[in-house]
Structures are given as C-alpha cells and as structure tokens.
Amino acid sequence: MNSLLYVLRTGYKNWLKKNLKRxxxxxxxxxxxxxxxxxxxxxxxxxxxxxxxxxxxxVMALTAILLYFTPMNYRAYANRKGLSFLPxxxxxxxxxxxxxxxxxxxxxxxxxxxxxxLELIVIVIGIFFFQFSLLQMLLYFLLVSCFSxxxxxxxxxxxxxxxxxxxxxxEWIAKIFWFVLLAMVAVAAVFFLKNGFTFQNVLSFLVSDxxxxxxxxxxxxxxxxxxxxxAGTAELIGSICYLIYGAVLIxxxxxxxxxxxxxxxxxxxxxxxQKIMDRRKKGDxxxxxxxxxxxxxxxxxxxxxxxxxxxxxxxxYKKSRFYMFGISTLIYAGVGIGFLVLxxxxxxxxxxxxxxxxVFGILVYLFLVFGQMQxxxxxxLENPYVFMxxxxxxxxxxxxxxxxxxxxICEVLLLVLPYGIALKLPAWYLVLVVLVAVIxxxxxxxxxxxxxxxxxxxxxxxxxQMLRMLIESILLGIAFLIGLVCHMIAGPFPAxxxxxxxxxxxxxxxxxxxxxxxARMEYQAG
Amino acid sequence: MLExxxxxxxxxxxxxxxxxxxxxxxxxxxxxxxxNGAGKSTVxxxxxxxxxxxxxxxxxxMPAKSMEAKRVFGYVPEIPALFQNLNVWEHMEYIRRAYxxxxxxxxxxxxxxRFELDDKLDKLGNELSKGMMQKVSICCAxxxxxxxxxxDEPMVGLDPKAIKELKEVILFLRKQGIxxxxxxxxxxxxxxxxxxxxxxxxxxxxxxxxxxxxGDQNLDDLFFAVTEGGEDSGQEEGEKHE
Numbered sequence: 001m002n003s004l005l006y007v008l009r010t011g012y013k014n015w016l017k018k019n020l021k022r023x024x025x026x027x028x029x030x031x032x033x034x035x036x037x038x039x040x041x042x043x044x045x046x047x048x049x050x051x052x053x054x055x056x057x058x059v060m061a062l063t064a065i066l067l068y069f070t071p072m073n074y075r076a077y078a079n080r081k082g083l084s085f086l087p088x089x090x091x092x093x094x095x096x097x098x099x100x101x102x103x104x105x106x107x108x109x110x111x112x113x114x115x116x117x118l119e120l121i122v123i124v125i126g127i128f129f130f131q132f133s134l135l136q137m138l139l140y141f142l143l144v145s146c147f148s149x150x151x152x153x154x155x156x157x158x159x160x161x162x163x164x165x166x167x168x169x170x171e172w173i174a175k176i177f178w179f180v181l182l183a184m185v186a187v188a189a190v191f192f193l194k195n196g197f198t199f200q201n202v203l204s205f206l207v208s209d210x211x212x213x214x215x216x217x218x219x220x221x222x223x224x225x226x227x228x229x230x231a232g233t234a235e236l237i238g239s240i241c242y243l244i245y246g247a248v249l250i251x252x253x254x255x256x257x258x259x260x261x262x263x264x265x266x267x268x269x270x271x272x273x274q275k276i277m278d279r280r281k282k283g284d285x286x287x288x289x290x291x292x293x294x295x296x297x298x299x300x301x302x303x304x305x306x307x308x309x310x311x312x313x314x315x316x317y318k319k320s321r322f323y324m325f326g327i328s329t330l331i332y333a334g335v336g337i338g339f340l341v342l343x344x345x346x347x348x349x350x351x352x353x354x355x356x357x358x359v360f361g362i363l364v365y366l367f368l369v370f371g372q373m374q375x376x377x378x379x380x381l382e383n384p385y386v387f388m389x390x391x392x393x394x395x396x397x398x399x400x401x402x403x404x405x406x407x408x409i410c411e412v413l414l415l416v417l418p419y420g421i422a423l424k425l426p427a428w429y430l431v432l433v434v435l436v437a438v439i440x441x442x443x444x445x446x447x448x449x450x451x452x453x454x455x456x457x458x459x460x461x462x463x464x465q466m467l468r469m470l471i472e473s474i475l476l477g478i479a480f481l482i483g484l485v486c487h488m489i490a491g492p493f494p495a496x497x498x499x500x501x502x503x504x505x506x507x508x509x510x511x512x513x514x515x516x517x518x519a520r521m522e523y524q525a526g
Numbered sequence: 527m528l529e530x531x532x533x534x535x536x537x538x539x540x541x542x543x544x545x546x547x548x549x550x551x552x553x554x555x556x557x558x559x560x561x562n563g564a565g566k567s568t569v570x571x572x573x574x575x576x577x578x579x580x581x582x583x584x585x586x587x588m589p590a591k592s593m594e595a596k597r598v599f600g601y602v603p604e605i606p607a608l609f610q611n612l613n614v615w616e617h618m619e620y621i622r623r624a625y626x627x628x629x630x631x632x633x634x635x636x637x638x639x640r641f642e643l644d645d646k647l648d649k650l651g652n653e654l655s656k657g658m659m660q661k662v663s664i665c666c667a668x669x670x671x672x673x674x675x676x677x678d679e680p681m682v683g684l685d686p687k688a689i690k691e692l693k694e695v696i697l698f699l700r701k702q703g704i705x706x707x708x709x710x711x712x713x714x715x716x717x718x719x720x721x722x723x724x725x726x727x728x729x730x731x732x733x734x735x736x737x738x739x740x741g742d743q744n745l746d747d748l749f750f751a752v753t754e755g756g757e758d759s760g761q762e763e764g765e766k767h768e
Contacts, residue, residue: 003623011611087607096624097596
C-alpha cells in the first residue's frame with residue numbers, strides 16, 4: 001500500500017504544483033469557493049433564518065441522498081463497473097507484486113476521496129446549522145462515515161475480487177440491487193399517489209419506520225437515525241442488522257481469495273475511462289464510452305474541398321444510432337411537451353407580452369446547460385487532415401459547423417412548436433423565434449472559435465471557457481438591450497427582428513474573426 | 527525459466543489462444559512471432575497476469591499470479607502508459623517501493639543514463655513523447671532486476687540509439703542468466719538476439735526453432751517458410767507443429 005499511497009500523494013502534489021502556475025486555476029478556485037459559499041449561505045438562510053433547524057430535516061436530507069446513491073453504487077460494483085482504473089494502472093500496477101485487493105481499495109480511494117470531503121461538509125453543516133453536539137457528529141463520523149466506507153471497500157472486494165461466482169451469478173446479484181431500488185421507487189410512488197406529493201409528505205415518507213427495514217440501504221439509514229435522532233425499535237433493529245452485515249462483509253473481504261481475475265474487466269474500462277478523462281480536460285462533459293455504430297450507411301459527396309468535412313460529418317451521423325440527436329434533443333422535446341401539458345392542466349399562467357419573450361428565457365437556460373458538451377466541430381480541430389484540405393479557413397469553419405445549426409433548428413423546433421401551440425402564438429412569430437435562437441446559438445459557437453484562436457495552447461480550458469462566456473454575455477446582453485429598446489418603441493415583433501439582425505452581424509463577425517482556428521493546428525487547445 | 531503449459535484463452539465463443547505450450551529456458555532469449563491476430567498479445571497479457579485463462583504459466587517455477595513470481599518478473603507492454611502526474615524519477619521511486627527493491631539511486635541513474643533519460647527526470651508522464659514513454663517503461667522493468675523479462679514490441683517508437691542500447695542490455699541480461707521473451711514483428715531487430723523462436727498463427731504455435739538447430743538461418747526465411755509454406759524452411763531441423 002506504501003507504493004500506492006506514494007502514487008496518490010505525489011500525483012496530487014504535482015497536480016497542484018502544475019495548476020498553481022496556471023492563471024485559470026485561480027479563477028476556478030475563486031469561482032468554486034464563491035459557489036460553495038453561495039450554496040452554504042443559501043442553505044444557512046433556509047435552515048437558520050427560515051426556521052428549519054429540526055434534526056429530522058437533516059436526517060431526511062441524508063436519507064434521501066443515501067437512498068438515491070447507494071443502490072446505484074452497489075449495482076455498478078456488482079456489474080464490475082464503477083471503479084476507475086487507467087491504462088497507467090494496468091501497465092504499472094497490475095503486473096506488480098501488489099495485492100489485487102489493495103489495488104481495489106486504491107481504485108475506489110480516488111472516488112472515495114470526493115465522498116470523504118462531502119462527508120466532512122455534512123459534519124460541518126450538522127454542527128453549525130443543525131446544532132448537533134460534537135460527540136454526536138464524532139460518532140456519526142466514526143460509525144457512519146468511516147464504517148460505511150470500510151463496508152463499501154469490503155463490498156467492492158467481495159463483488160469485484162471474488163473468483164468463485166460465475167459472471168451469471170454476478171449479473172443476478174446486480175439484478176437484485178436493481179429490484180431493491182425499483183421496489184423502493186414503487187413503494188414511494190404508491191405512497192405519494194395515495195397521499196399527494198407535498199413537502200410535508202416527502203418528510204413523513206423519509207422519516208417513516210419502514211425505511212429502517214429495507215435491507216442494507218435502510219439499515220444504514222437506521223444507524224444514522226439512531227445516532228442523530230435517538231433510539232426507536234426500528235432504528236435499533238436496523239442498526240444492529242447494519243453492524244452485523246458490515247462485520248460479516250469485512251470478514252469475507254479479508255478471507256476472500258483474489259488473484260486478480262478482475263484485471264481483465266478493469267482493462268476493458270481503462271481505455272474508455274482514459275478517453276473520458278481526456279475529454280473532460282478539454283471541457284467536454286459527455287461521459288459515454290464507445291457508441292454502437294451502424295455499419296451500413298452511405299453518403300454521396302457533392303463538391304470538393306471543405307465540403308468534404310460536411311459530408312463526412314453527415315456520414316458519421318448516419319452511422320450513429322440516433323443520427324445527430326442525443327439526450328439534449330430529448331430534453332428540448334420534454335420541456336416543450338411538458339410545457340404544453342402543464343399549460344393544458346392550467347398550471348402555467350403566461351399571457352400577453354410575456355408569452356412572446358418567456359421562450360427566449362427557456363432557450364437561453366438550455367443553451368447554458370448543454371453548452372459544455374463538445375460537439376462535432378470541436379473534434380474537427382483534433383483532426384490533422386482537416387488542416388490539410390486545400391480550402392479557405394472560413395469555408396472549413398462554415399462546413400464544419402453547418403450541421404450544428406441544423407441540429408439546433410431541430411431541437412429548438414421541438415421546444416418552440418408545443419410552446420407556440422400552448423400559448424397560441426402566430427406561426428410567423430415561431431419561425432422568427434427559431435431563426436433568432438439558431439443565430440444566438442451560432443454566436444455561442446463562433447465565440448468558441450475566437451477563444452480557441454486567441455488563447456489556444458497558452459491558457460487552460462477554464463480560461464478559454466471564461467473568455468467565451470464573457471464574449472457571449474456581452475453580445476447577447478447587447479441583443480437584449482436592442483430588443484428592449486425596440487420593444488418599448490414598436491412592440492415584440494420589431495424587437496425580435498432587430499435583435500436577430502444584430503445577432504446575425506455579430507455571428508458573421510465572430511465567424512470571420514475565428515476562422516483562423518482552422519488555419520494551423522497549433523491553435524488547438526490541449 | 528518461463529513455462530507456458532496448455533494455455534487456452536476464450537473470449538465468449540471465440541478461442542483466441544488454443545492449447546499453447548512452450549518454454550523459454552533460463553538464460554535464453556525467446557521470440558514470439560506471428561502475423562496480426564495470431565494471438566501473441568493474448569499470450570503476453572496472460573503471462574503478465576492481466577487475463578483469465580485456462581492452463582498454467584510458471585515463472586521461475588512459481589505460478590505466474592503469485593506475488594513471489596511477480597517480484598522477479600519485468601514486463602514492458604506494447605503501448606506504454608505512465609502516471610500522468612508523476613515525473614520520470616517518481617516512476618522509478620514508485621517501482622522501487624512496489625517491488626520493495628534494494629537498489630541505490632546511483633544504480634537507477636545509471637539505467638536512466640543508458641536510455642538518455644537522466645536529463646528528463648522532472649518531466650511528467652503526460653509531457654513525454656511515445657518514444658520517451660517507452661524508454662521509461664523499459665527502465666521501470668530493468669530496475670526490478672528481473673529473473674524473467676518480457677517485452678512486447680519493445681523497439682516500436684525507439685530512436686536508433688535506444689534500439690542499439692536495448693539490444694546490448696538484452697544480450698547483457700542473457701549473459702547474466704536472465705530469461706527473456708520478446709514479442710515482435712520486427713524480425714531484423716531480433717536477428718542477433720534470439721535463442722528460441724515460437725511462431726504463432728490463428729491461436730496455435732505452428733513451429734518452434736532453437737538457434738543451435740538452424741544455425742545462422744535468417745529469421746525472415748524461417749518465418750515466411752512456415753507462414754507462407756516456402757521451400758527454404760529448415761523445418762526438418764526444428765519442430766513444426768501441424
């Protein structure tokens with residue numbers, strides 16, 4: 001374990017040293033601290049000023065978090081997923097004389113270090129916001145945080161490291177965790193259908209005794225309640241069950257024979273995990289592994305030069321299972337349909353001028369949420385062949401981003417159409433909304449090319465994202481002001497048209513300014 | 527000594543390696559040859575303990591998956607992957623701790639110097655080129671002072687000087703009685719190194735030769751004679767498995 005801790009310790013130390021040299025890191029830390037401070041002060045306002053300091057609320061929140069995350073973790077472990085080994089671990093650790101069990105603990109330590117920080121935050125919140133005694137929180141730390149970590153380590157060793165049960169048996173164990181999860185959801189659904197979905201009912205559901213009898217997950221809740229709320233029959237029985245379960249599991253983990261048969265499974269995920277890590281470094285939030293592709297798809301290339309980029313992207317999309325669409329498409333459709341349903345149920349009260357503008361608020365929010373995902377055009381910059389195509393940078397940028405605009409049109413339509421039907425907006429206005437939304441998205445997209453060109457390899461991803469956000473905010477802010485002025489003078493239609501014209505000019509200007517990103521590969525951010 | 531006995535590896539219904547057996551005796555250099563998809567990588571990964579398999583693998587008479595065997599076994603994979611946030615020297619320090627090695631800083635420096643890494647000690651894993659990473663990977667395997675050394679395509683990505691150095695190291699280790707297994711496509715690179723050659727095709731060992739049996743015959747000729755059925759094979763002097 002000495003060597004593994006050395007890798008962890010030295011790795012973190014070097015990571016910190018490296019980042020302290022980057023200006024973007026300081027922005028990131030300031031942002032993170034401010035964000036945490038904002039969350040804590042909001043929580044403080046709700047808990048202390050709002051008079052919600054009852055211990056039951058704290059326990060209820062912990063119960064909800066625990067019941068949501070723990071079964072998912074267990075299922076992932078049973079499927080031999082959920083541990084993050086990298087190719088470097090495969091190369092330098094798996095063939096070394098290190099116990100495979102210790103390697104399992106190491107593999108989970110990296111994930112657990114984040115959980116440990118969260119546990120410490122929970123303890124601080126418990127003491128300062130909910131006024132639990134130090135002794136209570138110390139007991140919580142030892143019996144819930146530390147013991148639960150030990151139990152989870154043991155579980156990982158038993159599920160990953162066991163070489164006695166076949167893959168089929170392991171699949172069944174994973175299914176059992178699913179069934180427990182589904183059973184809990186079903187019980188909750190029945191409860192809320194019967195009693196109604198109100199905050200009070202959520203509270204009484206999460207503090208009800210039966211939760212303490214749910215195997216494993218409920219037993220852990222029972223232990224938390226025992227320590228923080230006091231002893232009841234359900235809490236006592238559940239806690240004893242959890243302590244026995246944990247002790248048995250730890251005993252099994254120590255005794256289990258493990259020669260490293262799990263390495264083969266870990267290797268399969270190591271390459272995928274490395275790719276995900278690399279993507280995250282570039283600011284891509286997607287986490288999926290290799291996607292299934294259709295083998296039979298074709299496209300007829302028309303024209304030459306940079307157009308080839310467009311047709312190649314089209315071919316790639318044709319090979320994709322869901323063409324160019326993904327989770328974001330579903331969200332846009334879901335929001336649109338959800339809006340229509342809620343409006344029909346009388347839950348949405350938007351009318352008059354607000355109906356014309358609310359859609360832009362929703363769209364801006366969704367653009368922000370999905371703004372971090374790396375798109376096809378981003379990946380074009382990673383491809384050296386693109387730089388060698390004998391066409392102008394501008395046309396390369398145009399053809400590399402053309403399908404992005406088509407995707408935006410489709411997604412925005414999925415939202416705007418039900419929205420327009422719900423609020424009975426004229427068709428020409430909906431067309432206008434789609435056009436302006438696509439142009440606004442284009443501004444966001446081309447702002448990214450500009451930041452890539454001007455910051456390139458000199459600054460990290462964070463600095464690039466911040467500059468991009470600054471450019472976007474200024475340009476969209478001006479559009480908002482133009483719209484506002486025109487609205488006051490002439491009403492919604494001229495306001496949207498004026499903002500649209502301005503955004504088109506801005507998008508083209510950004511496009512011209514950022515086209516240089518396709519001129520030389522050295523601009524690519526690493 | 528490295529012994530592979532009846533090694534079989536299945537991926538679902540596909541059998542990647544079927545009942546493969548061979549031995550590299552102590553102080554000899556074995557070469558594992560074969561076209562793409564022959565099953566060489568599967569054999570190598572099985573020996574390194576990275577795969578589940580049927581059959582037996584022995585390192586110096588010990589089961590390959592035992593801690594004792596791993597302690598005397600050095601492995602250089604085909605694609606090196608280093609810790610991104612550890613520098614070159616820290617990789618050596620990690621190996622020293624993981625293998626509980628009794629090796630001085632000076633000894634480690636001399637290995638690094640041989641591969642021209644002594645001026646790159648502060649470079650992090652993710653700052654090195656592929657060739658540099660391969661050199662670090664080789665140094666990691668060498669400082670273990672292994673009794674059995676296995677190298678998977680070790681020359682790929684190395685510059686000519688490093689290739690020359692690696693060849694010299696291999697010959698030196700052979701003299702020290704170290705058992706070495708090399709998997710490679712670059713036949714001309716191992717021409718002067720080999721003692722035993724094992725040729726694989728479609729998951730089987732189809733031929734094996736000892737150098738003393740075939741004399742100075744070119745590895746190229748032997749390989750193509752077996753895989754493409756050429757005439758100048760020298761098969762009668764070796765052992766061809768049908």
